[in-house]
Every structure is written in C-alpha cells, then in structure tokens.
Amino acid sequence: MKWRGRRGSSNIEDRRRMGGGGGVAVGGGGLGLLAVVLIGYFLGVDLTPILGGAGATGIGAGGSADITQADEEAAQFVSVTLADTEEVWAGIFSDQLGQSYEPVTLVLFKGATQSGCGGASAQTGPFYCPVDQRVYLDTDFFVTLERQLGAGGDFAAAYVVAHEVGHYVQDLLGILGEAQRGRQQGAESAAVRVELQADCFSGVWAYHAQAQLGTLERGDIEEALNAAAQIGDDTLQQESGGAVRPETFTHGTSEQRQRWFYTGFESGDIGSCDTFSVQNL
Template identity: 45%
Template sequence: MRWEDFRRSENIEDRRDSDYAEAGAGSGFGIGGGGLGLGTMVVLGIIAYALGINPAVLIGGAEMLHKMGGGGQVAQQRADRPTRQAPSGAPSDRQGQFIAAVLAENEDVWSHVLPDQKGVRFTPPRLVLFNGVTGSACGRAQSAMGPFYCPIDRKIYLDTSFFKDMDRRFGGGGDFAYAYVISHEMGHHIQNELGLLPKVQRAQQMASSRSEANSISVRAELMADCLAGVWAAHANKNWRILEPGDVEKAIRTAQAIGDDRLQRSAQGYAVPDSFTHGSSAQRAEWLQKGLQSGQIDSCNTFSAQR
C-alpha cells in the first residue's frame, strides 16, 4: 500500500508514553453487572474481538458496543481521566506516521463522499493511540478489546499491539490490512454521522433475545466492513494507493477475524447465535462489496438478506 507521500492527520492523541497513563485505569470495568465471562476473555486474548455481548450495549470493533450498556451519561461519568494532557498531532515514529496517513486519507475521502452521497457533512473523529490501557468516555479501554470506536466522545481507540497480533497469530498483516482495521472503525464513525448507531442501540435494547441482539450487532459490524471498502475504493481511485496483493491480504484479514474462525480457534467449534461481528465469509463479502461499489448505499446490511 502506498502511503508515504500523503499528508498526515493532526487529529491524533498519542497516549502511548506511560507519562500519559489514565488515572484509575487499574479499577475494573464490569459489563451488565457481571463482567466478561472466561470464554469471552479467551477469545479477546487471541485476537482482541469480543464474543457475545450484553443485548443492551452497542459494539463498535474494535469496538465499543459492549461498553455502552450504562448509557451515555453514566459512561461519561465513569470515564477515567488522564493525569495530564497527551500530545496531539501526527506522531514522529514510523508506525504513528502510517496511522496518521491512513487517518488523513479517510478524512479526505469521507469529507467528499459523505456529503456527495448522503448530504451529510463529515466531522472527523480523533484517534487515540495507547499502550495497554487508557480511559474513554465509554469506560476503560484495554488492549485485549482491540481497536474500537466510542460514539460518546467520537474517538477511535487503537493499541497498535493489535497489528502484531494480526501478524503473529493469523497471518493477516500488511499495510493495507492495517488500514482496513482503522477504516473499519472510521466506518462506525460514519454510521454515527448518519444517525445509525443510536438506532442500533435502541434495537438491541428492545431485542427479545440475546441471539437477536447479536444479529443486530453483526449487521452493524458488516456495514463497517463495507464502509471500509468504500473508503478504499475512493482512495485508490483518487491516489492509486493499492499495490499487487493488497486486496487479497485485507480479505484474508477479514476472514481471519470472522467469529466462526475465532470461536473454533478458542473452543473448537462455532456457535452462530453468539456471533457479534459476522462469519469469515460474511466479513470478506461485505468488504469486497464496498470495494467494488464505492457506494454507501451498497452497505445497507439492515435491509440485505443474509
């Protein structure tokens, strides 16, 4: 993937230095009053994606659906606060520069595509880099959760150790694969800009069963995959960012983090009713759909028959 020659976004908050650790980060964060189950933690430790969520919460993948169960105001009150202000702007290290370039490309694409296709003005989110644990308006963020979007403070949270996990555990590495992960979280921000995330949360709260709530989560996640593809389609059209093999690597990454593959790796079998992000085939399918169409409307997983 070509990225070195593109501008860097300044919408980054770098908390990777231990001097900017979050106050109170050592206190636990429970979900639905009972916390995460052991089986879920096993999978989180494998690839940093949740398995099974409280029906009342909203995932966003990395992914904050499981961190909003208490509601926006309560979550804001519980948010940990930094001991002092972390640096903002594009980081100077190579990995930080890459992330800043991918974020800038997302900003440049969506600032045109969102108003052109949906008549909605794009307001860029901030991206928070951290190591291990930090605070967010949705509660405590941990590396085991993987990248996620918090719609309350409208920030993307990323512990870059997730990229190492992609390389070591599932062979899903490569610059464009990493860009896909970041752009998936931007996809959740686009959903928020379109007013979809509050509707998803309400639908989950009204769901008659955990299985139904999980199904709603899957649709939200697959839409974010598709929106990542929409970004890539326009970025490549405008700037020729893709190199041979890039798309294939991103598709392999999408397949590697499918719920079915993660569950089989963790426990030897898959339970479709517990899927929260979609199967390997679904994730690859919706990423490719966005890549091929470049259209937001092609990503409407809520009207699609699956």
C-alpha cells in the same frame, strides 16, 4: 499501500507516553468489560475468543511508556491512513449525501488508557466509542494482527482503521442509534449488521482511496480480505479451540466480513452497504 512520505492527519490524540492511563482496571474477558453504554456491544475487533477469560488485571498509573521505532512507524502509518479516510469521506458526504463531514479523532495509546466507554487496553483491540466519538487504538494490535491472527500487511492494518472510522460514519448518520433501538426491540442480529456495514464502509473507502488517491498496490485488497477472514467470529472461535456458536456472534462470519467488504469495494457506493434491509447476511 503507498503511504510513506504522505500527509498525516492532525486529528490524532497521542497518549502513548502516558503510561498506564490512570489505574484503569481491565480484564475478565477482554472486551467484556468495555462498557459501550450507548450501543450495548462492542464497535471494534473482538479478541475475546483468542485471549480467553483471563482474570482482571490492574493497570497502574504513572510511568511513561517506551516508544520504539516500530511504534513511531505504526503511528505514522495510522496518521496517513486516517488522513486518507478524512479526504475520502469528505468527498462521499458531499457527493453522495449532500452533507459536510467532520473528521473523527483517533486516540493512540500504549498499554492502557481511559475512554468515554470505559477502560481500554491491548485486550480490547481497536474500537470506536460513541460516547466521546473517538476511535481508540494501541498500535501493538498490528503485531497481534500479523503474528497471532495471521493477517499481515499494511493494508490489513488500514482495513482495521477504516472499519473503526466506518463506525463513526454510522454514528454521524444516525445508524448506531437506530440499531440500538432495534436491539432493544429484540433484533438480536443488530450487532452483526452494524459490524458488517462497517466492513462494507471500509470497502467503500478502499474504492475511493484508489480512485482519488491511487494509493493501493498489488495485493492490498487480498490483505484486507485475509484480515476480514481472520477476525470473523467463526474463525476466532475455531482458533481458540472452542465450538462455533452462531448465537454468540457479534461481528459476523469470515465469509460475511469478506463479502461485505468486497461489496463496498466493488461499488464505491454507501447505498450498497444497507445490511439492515437484507434478510440473509
């Protein structure tokens, strides 16, 4: 992905030097304690299977986090990627929906912070909080993505950012509220359908990033597809040494995540991302 020396976003809230973020208690299974009250499931990357059910960890307040050169580079990359999503989604909203797009704010943190949905730490992974309409990301996740999950490459990281922005787009379009109502009515696959649509939206973004900005390089789509595979529910459960339990899936299988990302990338049309009307995901 061609990102160096390009425009970054002004919609970054940088909390990396705020240290522990106010004594938030986080733990007991990673994402399990992140209370996304509007949706009832987690609009992010579910690291629970590989991180396991470690006991609660108190994250203390005070002290400033040390920011390394790698941290700064990752932050610059996220800023450029976010700027690209702003440009692309502004065009999609105008051309495909006849609406204006208001960009999302992305919160960078290191270690831990507080969100409108509860405490966030390295255990939670990147996520979108519909309560305060912000994306939360600890750039150390990119290290986890590459070293622990086997999904290296800058476009693998860009896919993750675009996926979370996809949840924000769902929120703007009223999809998250509809999904929550469906879940309350017993549609147990609502969580998976939300996640797969965000994957498809990230593919739509990739299509337009290439068409409008020309930023994709050889191998980028393969990096995104590999990342989608490595964070599929079935793959994460297998890698953790446990049994694959489809009834516990919240984000979709590796094959589903890859297929829906590529569906969006092939079409460039958000209309191709209607995961709620298909019978077989």
